[in-house]
Amino acid sequence: MSTAVDVVRRSGEFFAFCLDTLRGLGRRPVQVREFVQQAWFISSVSILPAALVSIPFGAVIALQLGSLVRQLGAQSFTGAASVLAVVREAGPIVTALVIAGAGGSAICADLGARKIREELDAMQVLGIDPIHRLVVPRVLASMLVAVLLNGLVSVVGVSGGYAFNVLLQGGTPGAYLASFQALGQLPDLVVGEVKALLFGAAAALVASYKGMTAKGGPKGVGDAVNQSVVITFMLLFALNFLVTAVYFQVVPQKGS
Amino acid sequence: MGVEVAVRGLTKSFNGQPVWSDVSLTLPAGEISVLLGPSGTGKSVFLKTLVGLLRPDRGSILIEGLDLPRLSERALYEVRKLFGVLFQDGALFGSMTIYDNVAFPLREHTRKTEAEIRAVVTEKLDMVGLIGAERKLPGEISGGMRKRAGLARALVLDPQIILFDEPDSGLDPVRTAYLNQLIIDLNQRTEATFLIVTHDINTARTVPDNIGLIYHGHLAMFGPREMLLSSTEPVVRQFLNAQRIGPIGMAEEKDAEELAAEAQSGAELPPLPPIPLQLPPSDGRPRRAERPPGQWCREHGVTPPPGSFADGAGASPRAREPEPAGGPAGTGGGAR
Ligand SMILES: Nc1ncnc2c1ncn2[C@@H]1O[C@H](COP(=O)(O)OP(=O)(O)OP(=O)(O)O)[C@@H](O)[C@H]1O
């Protein structure tokens, strides 16, 4: 019973926190330095894992589809299918995993450590709002990096699928590329980027909220990081479903 | 200059557990007040409530006609610019050097050039004796140094209200003597309102104009220094004279049995020690809030303990140490 109330209260607090951040977005001066530093930091911890995860992802999709499609006699569509799978779904998901796992946990640990060392209190007493000074630039940086990362994952994933299809499965380059056009369309890429943008914002918001409400010493920070990653994962998968559902309703699909 | 802080009926609890309740006191503008109390009675919580970091359950905090607990976040940030706060463990920004820590408020709130900032920061660091440690990170210096760096940062915007949470814990006796002199000299120069939480009984006896004592969830007494030092109220007397006999035990409150046993054994309270002179500013000119020694006692018909206000009177040797104006504490402290 009390845990249910607790969950509702936390969600309310988190929502208020998001609104505060939104309001902080419009406040001057814009924290350019912090933003650049954070963008640099988040990309430095997430680019390599993202690239490394997306190569096998593209290959696995090509592998899965390859045999299925061959049985159906539609080899020429392998390219199209893997593009759809990678660009629409795998890209944002890989981005989400990496942003939450690498970027979010780092943000949460950093803010949590500052919280328990009373740095955030000190900052407030010095008349500086930590949401404006620390959270807003982190959220923006995370959104930017997520979008870039999604682009990277798409490119790497599609190339991985291409290499796999052409070099190992004996597909023809022409067919792979030509079938891009058959099912894929520009909005696919756009929706992937929109997803990534939302994931980046959500991951940074959850991580910041968890970090700034950490309590109980170093152990509290550990718990906060752990919870932040778990919550972000759940949230991102739910978001992913929502955006996809809306997308299919709004944008007419090719070939259907 | 200096701002009055009036606290009325303040109550704070965590998860239904009251820390203290119904605290009312006035920090007079431009005066130095000290807050004492056994460990864990909520002195740090009181300071954090004063700056609006914690919301009280009830009561008001009036500063320049504004009631802090009822202000919006936005307005609170404005009021906080009046404050300089030193947290119990310094609360330096771990990712910045000492120099950047002290420069931080200037960079955020003023349009000073780097050269001007350098001048101010160097002055404050010199004041707390940290020249040479500018490039170090907070993790690379000692606890006492962190404390002093926190002090420099708290003072950098020339605040009107200065709250120090145990500025002297973790400092050696010499540094503590310098620090006390620094507080007196700062008050003389800036006429800011000070509230200092301390466990150092010598500091409490010689530095402030007013003393407060929090005990057992409420404010036991708050008033002029001489009032508390001549008080025979058991808690105040026990605490200000660091004795074991009295109502305070190891676990905050002694139970009835222990007290009865104490009365039985006929443990005699030692007589009140003489009230020492207040620490004078190092340049010999009086502070505005300063009152002649013994004035409060005379006005209220209280006979101070024998030997009070004599030069060199004091409970511990350190009370006598920073003696005449312009003595070693004055020149070496670099307090200007
Ligand atoms: N954020 C918090 N949440 C819950 N309880 C708290 C919180 N902060 C402080 N307390 C409780 O409030 C009480 C007072 O703590 P506080 O740190 O103010 O003591 P103190 O008087 O400063 O002690 P010391 O002299 O040792 O520094 C303690 O019992 C502590 O457990």
Ligand SMILES: [Mg+2]
């Ligand atoms: Mg404390």
